[in-house]
């Protein structure tokens with residue numbers, strides 16, 4: 016029996032099984048079996064080919080956003096509207112056959128936007144170009160799920176299920192469960208909060224399915240068996256997603272109003288250029304990028320060319336900033352002077368672990384290098400402390416923009 020048949024069989028058994036306290040343990044075991052098979056299904060094909068022909072697009076810019084949706088919802092029209100890069104759009108389905116990259120310039124940052132072929136129900140199992148599309152989605156920092164506002168809203172659930180089945184979790188945080196495999200000692204199961212959907216026996220049953228006999232499991236929230244399986248599998252991708260309801264030009268004002276009130280949802284029309292600004296603003300907020308303006312001693316902050324940090328990619332600490340500028344900068348780091356919302360006073364002298372915030376101005380002071388020669392090159396110089404007078408000027412400059 017192939018993996019797909021096995022999956023179908025387990026799904027059928029789960030559908031037959033009544034959900035109650037008595038069947039809970041069996042259900043847990045079935046869910047674990049299903050999760051294992053799905054992971055197996057996603058393993059790269061053994062023939063050595065990645066199967067991602069034309070889909071490997073080089074990462075570019077400060078973040079990556081992917082357009083996912085059914086055929087002909089307007090993904091390509093949207094790419095063209097937002098980036099100016101032309102992606103073929105037409106009234107027939109599957110116009111787009113590969114991954115087309117474009118770049119959005121917004122708030123001095125560069126965001127890569129990827130247009131993708133339409134996907135259909137069953138994409139996760141390899142229908143159409145589903146697998147390649149999903150692989151690209153997994154590499155994105157933000158998904159824009161494009162939906163046709165004039166069509167039934169059930170499409171959103173179908174696509175969410177497809178993504179769920181390949182381990183993509185939309186707008187969710189990883190479960191707060193500590194899990195560590197051990198060599199001996201059996202299974203230790205505990206929790207810091209009362210649990211309503213998990214108990215010792217269910218946890219054992221699921222771990223048994225994974226042939227894990229020694230482990231420490233600590234629930235820090237009232238999580239359920241799906242959460243535990245996600246933590247054991249360890250390959251889940253937690254991605255932010257915005258639901259972009261396109262083609263509102265053919266909807267009633269009441270429908271548009273309803274969409275605008277739903278969480279993570281934006282009504283727009285790529286074709287009529289309606290609410291493109293609103294969409295960009297929401298994208299920007301969702302990505303939570305942190306722009307840091309660096310400045311040299313006595314110089315003005317470089318407001319035109321921020322270093323863009325992301326909590327999802329590399330973090331937003333002073334250390335992340337150093338790493339992004341140069342790989343050896345953190346090692347030469349003495350302290351940083353920070354002006355902005357993250358600092359208590361202007362400037363605040365900070366260490367590598369200080370969390371930066373959007374639009375902070377930072378000056379990095381390096382350790383004195385005694386060997387000489389390379390000093391004073393690049394973005395920063397080795398110096399004495401900044402006089403308060405200059406600091407004050409910079410504070411004003413930093414707050415103005």
Ligand SMILES: Nc1nc2c(ncn2[C@@H]2O[C@H](COP(=O)(O)OP(=O)(O)OP(=O)(O)O)[C@@H](O)[C@H]2O)c(=O)[nH]1
Pocket residue numbers: 084085086087088089090091092093103104105106107108109110111112131132133134261262263264265283284285286287
């Ligand atoms: N009325 C209306 N039509 C739109 C809008 N956006 C796109 N369209 C039309 O919808 C059709 C499909 O647009 P595409 O951009 O090709 O859609 P797609 O999602 O890229 O389609 P595939 O690549 O085939 O999956 C085209 O005829 C577009 O002109 C919109 O906002 N309003």
Ligand SMILES: [K+]
Pocket residue numbers: 086087088104105106107108109110111
């Ligand atoms: K199309």
Ligand SMILES: [Mg+2]
Pocket residue numbers: 090091092103104110111130131132133
């Ligand atoms: Mg297209």
